[in-house]
Amino acid sequence: MAISEDSESLFAAAAASSVIQSGSSVRRRPSAISAVATVEDESSSEEPVPVRDSGSDVDDSVSSEQHVSPATANREKNQVHDISATKFAYRPSAPAHRRVKESPLSSDNIFRHHAGLFNLCIVVLVAVNSRLIIENLMKYGWLIRTGFWFSSKSLRDWPLFMCCLSLAIFPFAAFVVEKLVQQKCISEPVVVLHIFISTAAVVYPVLVILRTDSAFPSGVTLMLFACIVWLKLVSYAHTNYDMRELTKSIEKGEALPNTLNMDYSYDVSFKSLAYFMIAPTLCYQPRYPRSPSIRKGWVLRQLVKLIIFTGVMGFIIEQYINPIVQNSQHPLKGNLLYAIERVLKLSVPNLYVWLCMFYCFFHLWLNILAELLRFGDREFYKDWWNAKTFEEYWRMWNMPVHKWMIRHLYFPCLRNGIPKGVAILIAFLVSALFHELCIAVPCHIFKLWAFGGIMFQVPLILITNYLQNKFRNSMVGNMIFWFIFSILGQPMAVLLYYHDLMNRKSKLDQS
Numbered sequence: 151m152a153i154s155e156d157s158e159s160l161f162a163a164a165a166a167s168s169v170i171q172s173g174s175s176v177r178r179r180p181s182a183i184s185a186v187a188t189v190e191d192e193s194s195s196e197e198p199v200p201v202r203d204s205g206s207d208v209d210d211s212v213s214s215e216q217h218v219s220p221a222t223a224n225r226e227k228n229q230v231h232d233i234s235a236t237k238f239a240y241r242p243s244a245p246a247h248r249r250v251k252e253s254p255l256s257s258d259n260i261f262r263h264h265a266g267l268f269n270l271c272i273v274v275l276v277a278v279n280s281r282l283i284i285e286n287l288m289k290y291g292w293l294i295r296t297g298f299w300f301s302s303k304s305l306r307d308w309p310l311f312m313c314c315l316s317l318a319i320f321p322f323a324a325f326v327v328e329k330l331v332q333q334k335c336i337s338e339p340v341v342v343l344h345i346f347i348s349t350a351a352v353v354y355p356v357l358v359i360l361r362t363d364s365a366f367p368s369g370v371t372l373m374l375f376a377c378i379v380w381l382k383l384v385s386y387a388h389t390n391y392d393m394r395e396l397t398k399s400i401e402k403g404e405a406l407p408n409t410l411n412m413d414y415s416y417d418v419s420f421k422s423l424a425y426f427m428i429a430p431t432l433c434y435q436p437r438y439p440r441s442p443s444i445r446k447g448w449v450l451r452q453l454v455k456l457i458i459f460t461g462v463m464g465f466i467i468e469q470y471i472n473p474i475v476q477n478s479q480h481p482l483k484g485n486l487l488y489a490i491e492r493v494l495k496l497s498v499p500n501l502y503v504w505l506c507m508f509y510c511f512f513h514l515w516l517n518i519l520a521e522l523l524r525f526g527d528r529e530f531y532k533d534w535w536n537a538k539t540f541e542e543y544w545r546m547w548n549m550p551v552h553k554w555m556i557r558h559l560y561f562p563c564l565r566n567g568i569p570k571g572v573a574i575l576i577a578f579l580v581s582a583l584f585h586e587l588c589i590a591v592p593c594h595i596f597k598l599w600a601f602g603g604i605m606f607q608v609p610l611i612l613i614t615n616y617l618q619n620k621f622r623n624s625m626v627g628n629m630i631f632w633f634i635f636s637i638l639g640q641p642m643a644v645l646l647y648y649h650d651l652m653n654r655k656s657k658l659d660q661s
Contacts, residue, residue, distance in 0.1 A: 307368040313358045320351040328418045344387035351379045369592025377584050385434040430516040432554040439526030456514040463506045470499040480649040496641040538627040539614035599646050
């Protein structure tokens with residue numbers, strides 16, 4: 151006799167059996183009994199003999215088949231068969247444990263049975279943050295200033311705005327160089343000219359910021375634009391150089407593989423450069439995959455979300471982060487326990503701001519820009535929040551920069567015989583330099599905190615890779631990532647730069 155494999159059918163059959171044995175009629179809906187408690191006789195094709203209970207109306211329904219229709223008789227027979235199956239399933243000798251199963255809270259199953267716990271986390275999160283909001287308002291009052299977004303002091307940053315507009319000169323200069331090379335007005339190598347143009351695109355904004363007393367957000371914005379222009383100019387020059395080499399190989403009659411559907415035609419077009427400079431990518435190519443049309447309603451909805459989440463960021467910074475930072479001490483000079491308490495208290499609002507920043511820039515803004523330009527490849531990030539190692543995180547959280555690093559730095563290093571480990575170290579070194587420029591220059595402070603934080607990722611990559619290899623299918627590396635990156639690293643950097651900036655301002659006031 152073969153019994154259904156699902157253990158839940160045993161409980162359903164047992165419940166049905168108790169109802170039948172209590173004297174209820176078998177003339178009821180052919181429901182779960184026949185669906186979950188079927189018994190097959192593997193040794194004989196004959197119908198099993200039903201076990202009759204005295205006082206039941208089974209005898210009346212089975213012995214008088216000549217007075218009912220065939221369909222009714224067949225249904226009555228199946229119900230009697232179900233009674234027999236139910237009684238067999240409820241026997242003490244029937245196995246109650248038939249398969250290997252994990253507990254719902256086991257590590258392999260927790261993410262498949264997490265809906266209720268997720269709802270609990272949401273409820274607790276709302277309750278805790280509601281208390282923090284009330285406590286903050288009771289302690290500090292309403293701290294949002296009327297001139298938070300724009301004030302008369304913002305007019306002093308007009309040199310930075312003019313510098314940002316003038317950055318368009320450098321892509322145009324790179325286009326002129328490439329056009330002259332295509333027309334063979336100048337000969338190879340032109341790498342010196344491109345190095346001069348790209349370097350000037352970064353040095354010029356640095357000098358403007360250092361010579362003006364501008365606000366920190368304005369300086370950060372200008373440096374981000376300058377770094378993006380530098381990365382795009384490098385990609386433009388490197389890609390055109392490679393396309394010229396491929397064109398020379400074709401002219402020599404060499405066969406080139408077309409496994410990647412590459413377009414080997416070398417053409418310097420100002421239209422393609424202009425599209426590349428405003429497209430949400432750092433890797434140049436003459437043509438990109440395009441979407442069929444612009445969804446105007448979708449763009450409007452994303453713009454509304456962008457405004458809302460930008461306001462949320464400003465509210466958290468003004469109402470929560472500023473009071474915590476202003477009431478703190480230098481984390482490396484004060485009391486250790488007090489510094490730990492400040493870092494932990496700052497970690498939650500700082501994490502909210504960082505997540506909002508990621509959502510606003512990498513999801514909303516880049517997708518809006520891509521939709522307006524009909525830019526097809528919108529893989530601006532992957533599921534970095536599931537990263538089990540720091541190496542996975544850096545590969546997934548910023549895909550435009552990652553693709554640039556792979557295309558124009560990592561693989562060129564490997565092709566020139568540089569070991570893999572050294573190539574990774576070079577990539578982090580370049581990233582650390584640009585992080586330091588984007589933060590230290592607007593602050594007018596060069597303490598190398600950002601540089602050290604990025605370079606510290608290298609040993610963390612080795613540690614988390616080792617832990618992932620040792621404890622496979624575990625989230626140990628993911629927990630380490632969240633703790634060091636969000637709970638410890640970012641709040642510590644905020645406190646360090648704030649107090650160094652305050653010390654600089656106090657020295658300037660005394661002088």
